[in-house]
Amino acid sequence: MKSEPDEVSIDDALAAPGKIVPWVGVRNYQARNFMRDAMRVGDGVLFYHSSCAEPGIAxxxxxxxxxxxxxxQFDSGSKYYDPKSTPDNPRWMLVDVRATHKTRLLSLPELRSLPDLAEMQILKRGNRLSITPVSAFEWRCIIQHIQ
Incomplete structure (x- = not known):
C-alpha cells in the first residue's frame, strides 16, 4: 500500500491511536477492488512511501x-470529495491499517535489483496503482531483505 509520507508516513501510523489509520483517498477502481474484495483482517501490508525523495518500503x-x-467521498470540503457518490451508493471504500513496525527503507532501486521480484506488480513499468497484491513468495523475499 503506497502512501505519500507528507500525507501519512509509517511514523504517523505508528503514532496514531492504536497504531491504526484509515486508508482514505483511494480513487482508482482497481485499487479499490483490491481493498474491497481481496483484503482480509490480519493480512500483511508493505507500507510503501511514494512521491518522495526516496520511495520504497518503509x-x-x-x-x-x-x-x-x-x-x-461525502465531504465537500475534502480533496477526496466525489459528488457522484452517496451514502446509499458509495463508490469508494477503505480499510483500516494497523502499523506494526518501521523497517529499514527498502528503496525502489533495491527492490528492482532483486531478481526474485522481477514480476512484482508494483515494479512493472507504468504501474500507478496505490494498492497492489503481493504474492507469498514476494512477501518472504522482501521480509528477508528488510531484516
Whole structure:
C-alpha cells in the first residue's frame, strides 16, 4: 500500500491511536477492488512511501478492518470529495491499517535489483496503482531483505 509520507508516513501510523489509520483517498477502481474484495483482517501490508525523495518500503502493517465506505467521498470540503457518490451508493471504500513496525527503507532501486521480484506488480513499468497484491513468495523475499 503506497502512501505519500507528507500525507501519512509509517511514523504517523505508528503514532496514531492504536497504531491504526484509515486508508482514505483511494480513487482508482482497481485499487479499490483490491481493498474491497481481496483484503482480509490480519493480512500483511508493505507500507510503501511514494512521491518522495526516496520511495520504497518503509514499514510493515496489517489490515485491521473489513472494507467500509470512505467518509471523505461525502465531504465537500475534502480533496477526496466525489459528488457522484452517496451514502446509499458509495463508490469508494477503505480499510483500516494497523502499523506494526518501521523497517529499514527498502528503496525502489533495491527492490528492482532483486531478481526474485522481477514480476512484482508494483515494479512493472507504468504501474500507478496505490494498492497492489503481493504474492507469498514476494512477501518472504522482501521480509528477508528488510531484516
Amino acid at each position: 514499514g510493515l502493517a496489517e489490515v485491521a478492518s473489513t472494507a467500509y465506505p470512505d467518509p471523505t
